[in-house]
Amino acid sequence: MRITFCTDLDKSVVVANCEKRGWIQVGPEDDWNIYWAGTQTCRSLFSVDSGYRMHDNQLINHFPNHYEISRKDLLVKNIKRYRRDLEKEGNVLAERGDSKYLHLDFIPVTFVLPADYNMFVEEYRKAPQSTWIMKPCGRSQGSGIFLINKLSKLKRWSREAKSPFQQQLTKESYVISKYIDNPLLIGGKKFDLRLYVLVTSFRPLKAYQFRLGFCRFCTVKYDSSVAELDNMYVHLTNVSVQKHGGEYNSLHGGKLSVQNLRLHLESTRGKQVTERLFDQISWLIIHSLKAVAPVIATDRHCFECYGYDIIIDNKLKPWLIEVNASPSLTSTTANDRILKHKLMDNIFSIVVPPSGLPDVRWNKIPSQEALGDFELLIDEDLIHLHETENNSYLLKNNRWK
Numbered sequence: 001m002r003i004t005f006c007t008d009l010d011k012s013v014v015v016a017n018c019e020k021r022g023w024i025q026v027g028p029e030d031d032w033n034i035y036w037a038g039t040q041t042c043r044s045l046f047s048v049d050s051g052y053r054m055h056d057n058q059l060i061n062h063f064p065n066h067y068e069i070s071r072k073d074l075l076v077k078n079i080k081r082y083r084r085d086l087e088k089e090g091n092v093l094a095e096r097g098d099s100k101y102l103h104l105d106f107i108p109v110t111f112v113l114p115a116d117y118n119m120f121v122e123e124y125r126k127a128p129q130s131t132w133i134m135k136p137c138g139r140s141q142g143s144g145i146f147l148i149n150k151l152s153k154l155k156r157w158s159r160e161a162k163s164p165f166q167q168q169l170t171k172e173s174y175v176i177s178k179y180i181d182n183p184l185l186i187g188g189k190k191f192d193l194r195l196y197v198l199v200t201s202f203r204p205l206k207a208y209q210f211r212l213g214f215c216r217f218c219t220v221k222y223d224s225s226v227a228e229l230d231n232m233y234v235h236l237t238n239v240s241v242q243k244h245g246g247e248y249n250s251l252h253g254g255k256l257s258v259q260n261l262r263l264h265l266e267s268t269r270g271k272q273v274t275e276r277l278f279d280q281i282s283w284l285i286i287h288s289l290k291a292v293a294p295v296i297a298t299d300r301h302c303f304e305c306y307g308y309d310i311i312i313d314n315k316l317k318p319w320l321i322e323v324n325a326s327p328s329l330t331s332t333t334a335n336d337r338i339l340k341h342k343l344m345d346n347i348f349s350i351v352v353p354p355s356g357l358p359d360v361r362w363n364k365i366p367s368q369e370a371l372g373d374f375e376l377l378i379d380e381d382l383i384h385l386h387e388t389e390n391n392s393y394l395l396k397n398n399r400w401k
């Protein structure tokens with residue numbers, strides 16, 4: 001059986017994994033079975049103008065409108081809409097207390113600027129001493145991000161960004177989020193979690209979480225004082241930011257595995273709260289996916305591996321920061337290289353049916369062995385979400401083989 005693959009990334013981890021499976025590399029104009037594409041390529045393949053029609057034996061690694069989850073403003077918009085919808089139907093998940101959502105409060109309070117400026121000011125005035133973080137919607141790797149603790153600074157920014165709020169059409173939009181100023185620290189340093197989540201279908205939702213996530217550390221000790229507000233080495237955990245900091249390499253490339261984080265938390269905070277934290281993380285991932293499921297153009301040729309950015313605060317509450325549709329496949333250490341290799345290998349094992357030939361008519365129910373280091377988060381075909389009293393979800397799977 002001849003299986004072909006095509007990729008626009010020259011990442012060896014992609015090519016090596018495909019070649020190891022005996023797949024043959026071809027160009028985008030040739031007949032390919034699997035395309036590991038950039039998001040732009042995927043979007044243009046699916047655009048009406050391309051005239052491209054995919055066959056049953058073709059798979060591609062993005063959903064055409066993944067930006068519904070990966071753009072910072074759209075993710076927030078979709079989660080807000082999801083909460084409102086659940087509230088309207090009287091779902092207990094949308095319960096509120098103290099005007100806050102009790103269970104669906106997993107993203108920092110966020111507004112889109114300039115559109116929601118007035119709403120932001122209203123919220124800002126409730127707690128004028130708090131810090132906010134400004135992030136351009138369409139950028140990544142920490143680019144364009146800054147912190148503010150005074151409304152005057154935002155006003156100055158809007159003046160300096162030239163066009164006034166009224167003429168926004170050409171101007172870049174931003175999200176402004178409540179800054180999580182009490183992050184959990186290890187060795188005095190802030191970190192965030194990078195977790196990988198594979199989605200093979202949105203309706204019905206089928207998602208898998210990779211066990212081998214890691215923590216990305218800041219190189220400089222955390223300091224919430226105003227004097228350090230502009231020091232991105234203190235506040236942003238992006239590898240692309242931190243690798244310019246001097247100490248980066250001395251800290252295993254700034255990374256710690258999620259398994260080791262778990263052991264550290266079990267010994268410092270206790271087993272039960274640690275378990276609860278990890279349950280809450282899986283829970284928030286499921287709900288972030290459910291929030292976008294109705295708007296993603298679900299196409300049976302597509303699968304996507306998302307890089308989730310999650311911050312844990314010092315009360316062990318996880319916060320969803322953003323979801324990346326093209327998480328970095330670059331490795332900074334040998335362990336990192338092994339991890340990304342496994343990630344890629346496991347993704348292919350899950351998306352390709354047991355016959356070895358991509359086939360969109362397959363029911364997308366991989367065997368337990370095919371999952372490798374992925375764990376089933378949810379498969380609406382297979383499982384019942386079972387809500388327990390402490391609001392964590394357990395997956396009760398009746399038909400699992």
Ligand SMILES: Nc1ncnc2c1ncn2[C@@H]1O[C@H](COP(=O)(O)OP(=O)(O)O)[C@@H](O)[C@H]1O
Nearest residue numbers: 108139140141142143177178179180236237322
């Ligand atoms: N609300 C927040 N509170 C605390 N830290 C944050 C917050 N939002 C972002 N950060 C920090 O900034 C980094 C970059 O933000 P992110 O939203 O992931 O944008 P980017 O696309 O640039 O990676 C995060 O990894 C995290 O360390």
Ligand SMILES: [Mg+2]
Nearest residue numbers: 141238309322
């Ligand atoms: Mg990020």
